[in-house]
Structure formats: structure tokens, C-alpha cells
Amino acid sequence: MEKLTPQNKHEEHLVQVLLAKMQGVPVEYKRGADWCRAVPDSVSLNTEYRIAPQSTPLPITRNMWRKISKKWKYAAMDKDGEVYFYINEPYADKYGGCWNVSSNEYCRSVLFFNIDGINWRLSLTERPEDV
Known part of the structure; x- marks a missing residue:
């Protein structure tokens, strides 16, 4: 079997989401206007995902x-x-x-x-x- 490669930006994004999930990086999915934490072992092709943003601490020196x-x-x-x-x-x-x-x-x-x-x-x- 030949090696598969992403054919567009959407496929490349899903590959990154899968890698993030497999490597324990938090992933979120969009539900309405909110982003919610995704289940680690599940992916739906009809769902919008993103790699969860890291914290943005307050600028307290x-x-x-x-x-x-x-x-x-x-x-x-x-x-x-x-x-x-x-x-x-x-x-x-x-x-x-x-x-x-x-x-x-x-x-x-x-x-x-x-x-x-x-x-x-x-x-x-x-x-x-x-x-």
C-alpha cells in the first residue's frame, strides 16, 4: 500500500488534530459558539477541531x-x-x-x-x- 498524504488544508489540519490527540496535546471541538474539550480517543469528520490554546497568564510581574x-x-x-x-x-x-x-x-x-x-x-x- 502506498503512503497516503494530505491532499488539502482540511486534511492536513485533521492529520495535525489526530497527531495532537495521539501525543496527549489537548484538542477542542466547536459546539455552537463555544470550544469544548474533545474526547481523546474520538474524531468525527463532520466536527470542527482545533489544538487547544495554551494559557495566557495575566501580566503580573x-x-x-x-x-x-x-x-x-x-x-x-x-x-x-x-x-x-x-x-x-x-x-x-x-x-x-x-x-x-x-x-x-x-x-x-x-x-x-x-x-x-x-x-x-x-x-x-x-x-x-x-x-
């Missing part, structure tokens, strides 16, 4: 973290552009456009950050361990 109380371990931006600090790791509420925690251990940031180009769903930023 180490020097800035030093000025923030050590009890705040995480920061994240909601869909509306507001930044909050968290004691425990929050989780994204994909329908509400915000980050949530199981307790009320969070506070709104009074600091200004350049949030241009940051996707709120990928904004979770962890405080460096040694700061």
Missing part, C-alpha cells in the same frame, strides 16, 4: 506579586475584564463568564493590568512559589 499579600495564590480575569485574586484555585464558569471558588475567599483587584489580547478563559495565573 514577580515584583508585583511581592507587593500582594501571600495569602492570594491565584489571579484570573472574568469575561468583563475584571481581575480577581483567589486563595484557592478557581474554576471557570463557561456559561457565566466568570471564575468561581467553593468559598468566598477572593477579592477584586485594585491594580491595573494590560489585558489586551488575553482570553478570560485562559487567564488563570498562579503566584510563583518563591514569591
